[in-house]
Amino acid sequence: xxxxxxxxxxxxxxxxxxxxxxxxxxxxxxxxxxxxxxxxxxxxxxxxxxxxxxxxxxxxxxxxxxxxxxxxxxxxxxxxxxxxxxxxxxxxxxxxxxxxxxxxxxxxxxxxxxxxxxxxxxxxxxxxxxxxxxxxxxxxxxxxxxxxxxxxxxxxxxxxxxxxxxxxxxxxxxxxxxxxxxxxxxxxxxxxxxxxxxxxxxxxxxxxxxxxxxxxxxxxxxxxxxxxxxxxxxxxxxxxxxxxxxxxxxxxxxxxxxxxxxxxxxxxxxxxxxxxxxxxxxxxxxxxxxxxxxxxxxxxxxxxxxxxxxxxxxxxxxxxxxxxxxxxxxxxxxxxxxxxxxxxxxxxxxxxxxxxxxxxxxxxxxxxxxxxxxxxxxxxxxxxxxxxxxxxxxxxxxxxxxxxxxxxxxxxxxxxxxxxxxxxxxxxxxxxxxxxxxxxxxxxxxxxxxxxxxxxxxxxxxxxxxxxxxxxxxxxxxxxxxxxxxxxxxxxxxxxxxxxxxxxxxxxxxxxxxxxxxxxxxxxxxxxxxxxxxxxxxxxxxxxxxxxxxxxxxxxxxxxxxxxxxxxxxxxxxxxxxxxxxxxxxxxxxxxxxxxxxxx
Amino acid sequence: xxxxxxxxxxxxxxxxxxxxxxxxxxxxxxxxxxxxxxxxxxxxxxxxxxxxxxxxxxxxxxxxxxxxxxxxxxxxxxxxxxxxxxxxxxxxxxxxxxxxxxxxxxxxxxxxxxxxxxxxxxxxxxxxxxxxxxxxxxxxxxxxxxxxxxxxxxxxxxxxxxxxxxxxxxxxxxxxxxxxxxxxxxxx
Numbered sequence: 001x002x003x004x005x006x007x008x009x010x011x012x013x014x015x016x017x018x019x020x021x022x023x024x025x026x027x028x029x030x031x032x033x034x035x036x037x038x039x040x041x042x043x044x045x046x047x048x049x050x051x052x053x054x055x056x057x058x059x060x061x062x063x064x065x066x067x068x069x070x071x072x073x074x075x076x077x078x079x080x081x082x083x084x085x086x087x088x089x090x091x092x093x094x095x096x097x098x099x100x101x102x103x104x105x106x107x108x109x110x111x112x113x114x115x116x117x118x119x120x121x122x123x124x125x126x127x128x129x130x131x132x133x134x135x136x137x138x139x140x141x142x143x144x145x146x147x148x149x150x151x152x153x154x155x156x157x158x159x160x161x162x163x164x165x166x167x168x169x170x171x172x173x174x175x176x177x178x179x180x181x182x183x184x185x186x187x188x189x190x191x192x193x194x195x196x197x198x199x200x201x202x203x204x205x206x207x208x209x210x211x212x213x214x215x216x217x218x219x220x221x222x223x224x225x226x227x228x229x230x231x232x233x234x235x236x237x238x239x240x241x242x243x244x245x246x247x248x249x250x251x252x253x254x255x256x257x258x259x260x261x262x263x264x265x266x267x268x269x270x271x272x273x274x275x276x277x278x279x280x281x282x283x284x285x286x287x288x289x290x291x292x293x294x295x296x297x298x299x300x301x302x303x304x305x306x307x308x309x310x311x312x313x314x315x316x317x318x319x320x321x322x323x324x325x326x327x328x329x330x331x332x333x334x335x336x337x338x339x340x341x342x343x344x345x346x347x348x349x350x351x352x353x354x355x356x357x358x359x360x361x362x363x364x365x366x367x368x369x370x371x372x373x374x375x376x377x378x379x380x381x382x383x384x385x386x387x388x389x390x391x392x393x394x395x396x397x398x399x400x401x402x403x404x405x406x407x408x409x410x411x412x413x414x415x416x417x418x419x420x421x422x423x424x425x426x427x428x429x430x431x432x433x434x435x436x437x438x439x440x441x442x443x444x445x446x447x448x449x450x451x452x453x454x455x456x457x458x459x460x461x462x463x464x465x466x467x468x469x470x471x472x473x474x475x476x477x478x479x480x481x482x483x484x485x486x487x488x489x490x491x492x493x494x495x496x497x498x499x500x501x502x503x504x505x506x507x508x509x510x511x512x513x514x515x516x517x518x519x520x521x522x523x524x525x526x527x528x529x530x531x532x533x534x535x536x537x538x539x540x541x542x543x544x545x546x547x548x549x550x551x552x553x554x555x556x557x558x559x560x561x562x563x564x565x566x567x568x569x570x571x572x573x574x575x576x577x578x579x580x581x582x583x584x585x586x587x588x589x590x591x592x593x594x595x596x597x598x599x600x
Numbered sequence: 601x602x603x604x605x606x607x608x609x610x611x612x613x614x615x616x617x618x619x620x621x622x623x624x625x626x627x628x629x630x631x632x633x634x635x636x637x638x639x640x641x642x643x644x645x646x647x648x649x650x651x652x653x654x655x656x657x658x659x660x661x662x663x664x665x666x667x668x669x670x671x672x673x674x675x676x677x678x679x680x681x682x683x684x685x686x687x688x689x690x691x692x693x694x695x696x697x698x699x700x701x702x703x704x705x706x707x708x709x710x711x712x713x714x715x716x717x718x719x720x721x722x723x724x725x726x727x728x729x730x731x732x733x734x735x736x737x738x739x740x741x742x743x744x745x746x747x748x749x750x751x752x753x754x755x756x757x758x759x760x761x762x763x764x765x766x767x768x769x770x771x772x773x774x775x776x777x778x779x780x781x782x783x784x785x786x787x788x
Contacts, residue, residue: 134614203625211618241621245629253636253727262716262723264640280645280720285636292632 034144036136037562041143042122043454046447048150049114050528055154056105061521063098066090068514070496070507084162092495093182096165099493100183101157103168104191106436108198109153111301113146115443116240119304120209120233122450126553127227129218129570131563134211138204145201149194156190164191167493169290172265172283176257179271189258192251199244199251206244209237218552220572224328225589227551227576228321231328232307235335236300242339243296250289257281284349291342298435299338303331305442306373306402309395311576312449313377315549316392317384318585320577322376330369337366347415348422356415363413370406374399385580389547390464391449397472398441404476405434408483423493426486429479437475444471447531452546456559457538463530467523474520481509550576550588619765623772626735630776633731634783637724641787647719648788651781652708658701659781662736665694666774669743669767676763685750691770692747695740702733725784732773732780739773742766 035041062081065074066089073088084094121139125132133139156163165183166174174180175188213234217226226234253264257278265286266278314321321327343351343359351359377399386392408430411417421427444467451459486492490503497503545554555570570590578587582597640646672687706726709715714722746766 135618138618203622207618207621207625210621211614215612215614215617241625242628245625246632249629249632249636252731253633256716256723256727260716262727263720264636264723282640282643285639288639289632289636 034140036132036140038121038125038133038136038139039454039560039562039564041139042118044143045113045117045121045146046454048147049110049118050531052105052109052114052150053524054528056102056110057521057524059098059102059105061518063090063095063102064514064517066095066495068511070498093162093165095495096167096181096493097162097183097187100165100167101153101163104153104164107168107297107301108195109146109150111436111439111443112202112240112297113198115301115304115439115446116233116236117143117146117205118443119229119308119446119450120205120237122454123227123229123553124209124212124233125216126453126556126560126564127230127551127576128213128216128221129552129572130212130216131565131569133208134216135208139208142201142205142208145197145204149197149201152190152194152197156187156194159186159190161185161187163187169287169294170254171290172254172257172286173269176254176265177269177271177276178258192255192258195251196248199248202240202244206237206240209233210241213237218569218572221552221589224325225572225575227307228310228324228327228331229304229307229551231331232303232310235331236303239296239300239303239335239338243293243300246289247293250286250293253289254286284346287346287349288342291345292339294345295342296338298431299334301435301439302442303334305398305439305445306331308442308446308449309398310377310380311551312391312395312445313380313399314577314579315449315547316387316389316395317381318387318548318579319380319384320579320581322379322382323372324575324577326372327376330372333369334366337362337369341366344413344415344418347418353415360413360415364410366413367406367410370402374403374406389448390459390461390468391445393465393468394441394445394448397468398438398445400472401433401438401441401475405430405432405438409434420489421486423491424486425482425490425492428492429482429486432482433475433479437479441472444468444527449547450553451531451534451538452541452558453553453556455535455538456541457534458541458546459534459538460530463526467527467530470523471520474516474523477516478513478520481513485509545588548586550574550578550586552589555588555590613761615761615765616768619768623769626772626776630728630731630780633724633728634780637728638787640720640724645720647721649709649714649721649725651784651788652705654701654705654708655781658698658705659778661694661701662698662774662777665691665698666771668694669770673763673767676760679758681750688743688747688750692740692743695736695743695770699733699736699740702729705729721788728780728784732777735773735776739766739770742769 031037032040035044062077065077074085075088077085077090078088081090081094084091084097090098121133124130153163161182163183164170164175164187165181166188170188170191174184176184178185178188213226213230217223253262256262257264257266261278263278263281265283266276266281267283269276269278310321310327341359341363343356344363347356347359381396408426412421412427412430448459448464451457485503485506488502488506490497490506497506541558544556544558547554552570552572556564557566572589573592574587574589576589578589579585581587582594668687669691672684672691675681675684675687706729709722709725714725716723716726742762743766746762749762
């Protein structure tokens with residue numbers, strides 16, 4: 001056993017009383033609203049994330065009406081959206097606002113805050129054996145900054161000129177000049193303010209997660225015994241802490257351009273025949289700063305899903321994860337490479353082709369750790385004693401989607417191919433599968449797997465199976481055809497393709513995609529119903545360890561209080577993946593190593 | 601901080617560790633700005649500028665404030681509270697003086713026609729120096745909290761952590777300024 005494992009052993013004991021102390025003066029406000037309990041903060045993140053997911057998902061359904069039925073009118077759209085859908089047809093400005101907000105909401109509010117915020121908060125202290133985060137107060141602030149960001153972003157949906165509509169990447173000049181479009185006005189200001197709050201929230205959260213993981217592990221929990229969920233959340237937090245400040249610096253320069261007349265990103269611009277005085281700036285500069293965050297952001301979204309899937313796959317295959325150290329190493333490699341590939345989003349910006357070739361090489365290198373992970377997931381499943389719980393199905397679905405979406409990343413990472421594929425539906429298909437849907441599957445897997453720990457009840461299985469099968473089939477039916485549209489050159493972001501003879505042939509396909517999108521969205525509402533119904537009416541959990549899992553969260557009471565363990569924090573004697581070992585189905589981490597057993 | 605988390609403290613205080621991470625995060629923000637600056641400088645139409653002499657005075661002032669804060673920390677450890685109060689007061693004054701000198705520097709630049717909007721290079725100068733000043737304001741707020749604590753009749757708890765945290769952060773903004781000054785002198 002390494003000495004690292006026993007760093008704070010002396011402090012762990014003698015803390016029995018604090019668990020009880022914390023039940024003393026709890027009011028509704030301190031328990032459910034301004035809670036400092038990491039488990040309650042996790043639930044707050046999750047429920048806020050679900051609300052955002054419904055809004056963001058709904059937006060995609062609405063703009064799919066335009067893409068699927070460009071020649072039809074739907075009078076009820078006008079009833080709901082008023083002048084934004086005059087005559088039952090979405091206005092182009094509204095279409096762009098919907099696309100922008102769909103991206104912003106899903107990338108930041110759902111798959112960053114909703115995913116990391118929920119599971120980092122919930123799992124880190126429980127799985128490393130800590131009573132709470134390093135700073136519960138900063139943790140609470142992290143949620144409330146996110147809440148503030150949410151309120152501001154939500155309010156931007158209702159301003160007269162509409163929300164931001166220059167794309168979730170807010171490229172200047174659309175984002176820098178108030179007169180550029182209706183979505184460049186107050187909607188854009190609110191977007192920037194909201195994102196500033198969001199960045200603060202992410203940083204407070206991330207600093208706390210890293211500090212907690214490095215400093216507050218229980219006795220015996222060496223780094224190499226940590227569950228892969230904790231490893232993945234650790235690398236996610238590191239990525240966030242290092243990349244969000246760069247986005248902030250880019251956004252500060254943008255704010256100066258917007259409001260103080262500077263020209264960091266602006267040069268030689270004519271709006272409606274009027275020549276602007278801005279000179280000397282470069283819009284490309286913003287893209288560099290944005291994608292220096294933007295690419296790590298992809299992994300901020302993806303890594304937690306990888307970690308949770310690894311944990312769920314091993315638990316439900318009743319087998320050790322294959323190649324634990326290789327899994328950690330590949331997470332590390334992905335985290336490093338995440339910072340070195342941003343310019344592959346910019347191959348068509350006039351980037352020096354020689355420079356581009358380095359970014360091609362580094363981008364394609366990501367395939368190596370990714371392939372290691374996929375290989376290890378498959379070998380973990382191989383000849384396992386698989387239990388197809390809903391969580392397990394979604395974890396397997398994650399692996400499937402990660403393979404399908406990852407392969408098209410190799411196409412796009414080649415600058416020569418990217419010249420053709422850039423800004424087509426091929427890109428839309430690629431990132432929706434590998435980042436969007438795959439991470440959603442990781443999140444669903446996590447919710448189904450840890451729901452019993454979060455709420456002391458199970459989700460309904462029948463609804464869960466319907467949810468899984470419709471979602472995975474639907475996701476492929478939506479995004480697979482987009483690859484063909486993209487290969488044919490169909491550009492993304494366009495409101496209407498009526499002027500292109502060559503894209504007319506995709507009319508039927510677009511209608512089909514829109515129909516499937518509506519069905520898939522409806523099934524997500526079934527999940528939402530299942531979620532809220534089961535919190536109150538679900539089948540009660542009767543054993544502390546319903547999945548027969550090794551990790552420490554299942555050593556707590558069915559409904560753990562603030563402080564997590566009523567007595568002493570359990571000591572850890574082994575890694576998290578001792579399944580099917582020495583004739584035992586599973587050996588939890590807090591079981592001492594027997595004399596006849598090899599230590600892990 | 602709650603007893604729940606206190607119980608598990610290890611060698612390094614979690615707040616100190618968090619501060620170091622936060623410093624890493626601030627470094628990334630300035631790295632983003634200064635690399636954007638370098639990229640921009642290598643393009644056409646970059647206009648060079650001279651830094652005002654007063655920035656050298658402000659450098660001396662913030663460097664001196666780091667020394668007084670270091671000495672204040674040592675007095676605090678040695679329980680020489682009268683000396684600690686004096687040194688912390690001097691540090692607060694030097695911190696405020698630094699900000700005033702930076703403001704004078706901005707005024708002098710502006711008077712010479714180096715205004716925020718006149719050229720991208722000038723805009724960068726204002727944003728980088730201004731953002732550093734914003735971080736100094738944060739440090740001064742922390743110093744004022746220490747200052748108030750030092751003279752308060754109520755608090756008699758001996759807790760070294762806030763002094764150490766403020767010290768670390770203050771030395772960081774000091775070093776950051778020296779780095780930025782050298783950067784702006786070398787590359788302009």
